[in-house]
Amino acid sequence: MDTPWLDRRQLRAWIRLRAVLELLPGALDAQLRRDSDITEFEYFVLAVLSEAPERTLRMTELAARTNATLPRLSHVVTRMERRELVERFPCPEDRRATNARLARTGWDTLRRAAPGHVATVRHNVIDTLTDEQVDQLADIGDALLARLDPAGTMSAIYTRHDRPDGEEPDPGRGSADGA
Template sequence: MRTRWLDDAELDAWVRFIAVVELLPGVLDTQLRRDSDLTHFEYYVLAMLSEAPDRTLRMTHLAARTNATLARLSHVVSRLEARGLVRRTPCPEDGRATNASLTEDGWAAVVAAAPGHVETVRSHVFDALRPEQVDQLREIATALLTKLDPEGRMTTPYRRPRAGAAR
């Protein structure tokens, strides 16, 4: 089957988009590490827990919400647990499952980290976009996720939290 190469418009979009994908994580990690001693992924894990009922989620669900593999999450939760930010407890309903919960220190860490993180997101992302571009970005991301995440693991309808992701 012949390759369907990219045309000029697609290629131009792709080169820039890839650059964004390469650069954005570094920007987020650098700020969070400097100000809060957290990686962006660690922050995101804490933030997702902070929004969950009882600040608790099963590892599988937490992995889905953070777009991570279980293996990656397990390692990260181990580290966060060692730092006292998260606690693991066996799930009563299912003997195979583990619940991860935010500790008080963990809660304090997200609350402390959130403003600086949100400011970074705003200044590096949303300040550059017009309101209609925010909508376009949402639609484009939604479209891409149907291909990148066909099972729609993380496509849980969004509920507004009291703190977290970028509240």
Template sequence: MAQRWLDEDQQRTWRAWLSVSELLPRALDAQLQRDAGLSHAAYVVLAMLSEAPGRSRRMSDLARRSNQSQSRLSHTVTRLEDRGWVRRERASEDGRGNLAVLTDAGWDVVRTLAPGHVDAVREALFEPLTAEQTRVLGDALQAVLDRLDPDHSQRLQEGDQPT
């Protein structure tokens, strides 16, 4: 059986995706570092907490939603606790799980940083695209996501995406 290589268009698209997946997070991280001395990963944690009922989530749920391992999330939350933006507490419903809770100071940080972060996302990702290209990109990414996560167990749901 002959090896099937990527055709020219697939190779061009794959290489562009690899570059974008490296450069876009770097650009967003640079904006957040400049504006708040905060990593993009830490901002995503704050954003996920800001959108949660009671501004709290179980650590396991927060790890999934922020695309971090439990260990990495624990380190991220520790750094956010040190800044007074997050606190941990035991889950009241079963006493077994741990919650991360966004403090009032953390809420203020999210509200302050969100507009600049949205501008950075818009400038880096959407300004180079036409409305039609944005729609096509969204459809294409949705198709890939449907292949990678057919039962929807790994993905963020509508409204869960950090901005």
């Protein structure tokens, strides 16, 4: 356990990363709560569901893709169900399992929330970086996730199907916006 201390340059990077870790989630959350009355996590749940076939996913799978524990997800979905953002129904093939499906209200909420959320992400992240830095950030993210999420459960979601859109769940294409 004789790990060397961090040198100045490493420390510089770490301190900044730590600060971002502390501040950014709050900023994103605040905007969504204020403008759409949902959590960033709830937004993410809606987004993930909206990407799934039939807009339906088993709880376990949904938990994995959102990096939630099952208990946490269960609680969250219970609340979301109350607001009719999602629906829960037993899985026909496996009677232990439960499916979560994006409800109409959830889809609408997501669509309405998306633009503001994207704007916030742009404002706080993307637009503050050069194009080069954006790519560097992606590579750095890959490196970190190799440790944090070896299975790639979190990041694979959107990159899997190779589309120009992703986290932002597509309102803007498809039936919306009359594009």
